[in-house]
Amino acid sequence: MRVPLERKVLNENDRIAGELRKRFEERGTWCVNLISSPGSGKTSLLERTLEGWPASRRAAVLTGDIQTDNDARRLARFGFPVRQITTGGACHLDARMVERALDGWPGHDLEILFLENVGNLVCPTSYDLGEAARAVLLSVTEGEDKPLKYPATFHHADLMVLNKIDLLPYVPFEKQLAIENARRVQPEIEVLEVSCTTGEGLEAWRAWLERRG
Numbered sequence: 001m002r003v004p005l006e007r008k009v010l011n012e013n014d015r016i017a018g019e020l021r022k023r024f025e026e027r028g029t030w031c032v033n034l035i036s037s038p039g040s041g042k043t044s045l046l047e048r049t050l051e052g053w054p055a056s057r058r059a060a061v062l063t064g065d066i067q068t069d070n071d072a073r074r075l076a077r078f079g080f081p082v083r084q085i086t087t088g089g090a091c092h093l094d095a096r097m098v099e100r101a102l103d104g105w106p107g108h109d110l111e112i113l114f115l116e117n118v119g120n121l122v123c124p125t126s127y128d129l130g131e132a133a134r135a136v137l138l139s140v141t142e143g144e145d146k147p148l149k150y151p152a153t154f155h156h157a158d159l160m161v162l163n164k165i166d167l168l169p170y171v172p173f174e175k176q177l178a179i180e181n182a183r184r185v186q187p188e189i190e191v192l193e194v195s196c197t198t199g200e201g202l203e204a205w206r207a208w209l210e211r212r213g
Ligand SMILES: Nc1nc2c(ncn2[C@@H]2O[C@H](COP(=O)(O)OP(=O)(O)O)[C@@H](O)[C@H]2O)c(=O)[nH]1
Pocket: 036, 037, 038, 039, 040, 041, 042, 043, 044, 045, 119, 163, 164, 165, 166, 167, 194, 195, 196, 197, 198
């Protein structure tokens, strides 16, 4: 019984995600879904992104967590609309949660919407959220084998953000091997090397957003 039920849930998710995608396209909203393990730096990357932007920019963030609104509070400091989705146990965001959170919010059309998914390299992969692009973050403390262990997540991503490169001198992490592993599961994946702590590589991330968005 488990498999048919799961399929039904995913079909329903795809239907809502399709509606969201259409709505985003009509309104000129570019939406990016950020996926990673807990602690890879999704909120840090968003902090560094928003801090450099003028308040006139029509950007917003929906951030998902199983519990707490810590990330929303971290991100709200920059003056852009931020909403927390607390999933209450679910290990991923789904399209229905995004649809509900966007109901009547933020009251104007957005040019860019960031979705910070629940920290997890497995569950978020199967849930289309209507996004135009998917970015997976991998930090250098996680091991270069992760693209091979979680191939679906990397296979469905447009971009891999290799974060915490400031720690490369201190951890045994073969950067080239991590990139090769990601390209084994997704030959087209773009790769950016960044450090949210030192700011290295963030220009390239901003350029990616401008180019894709
Ligand atoms: N050294 C280092 N630490 C980082 C970097 N980016 C994030 N962190 C730290 O990693 C931890 C988790 O970051 P967070 O943004 O909360 O990750 P999230 O769970 O993916 O949203 C925090 O203590 C951050 O300060 C980085 O580039 N270098």
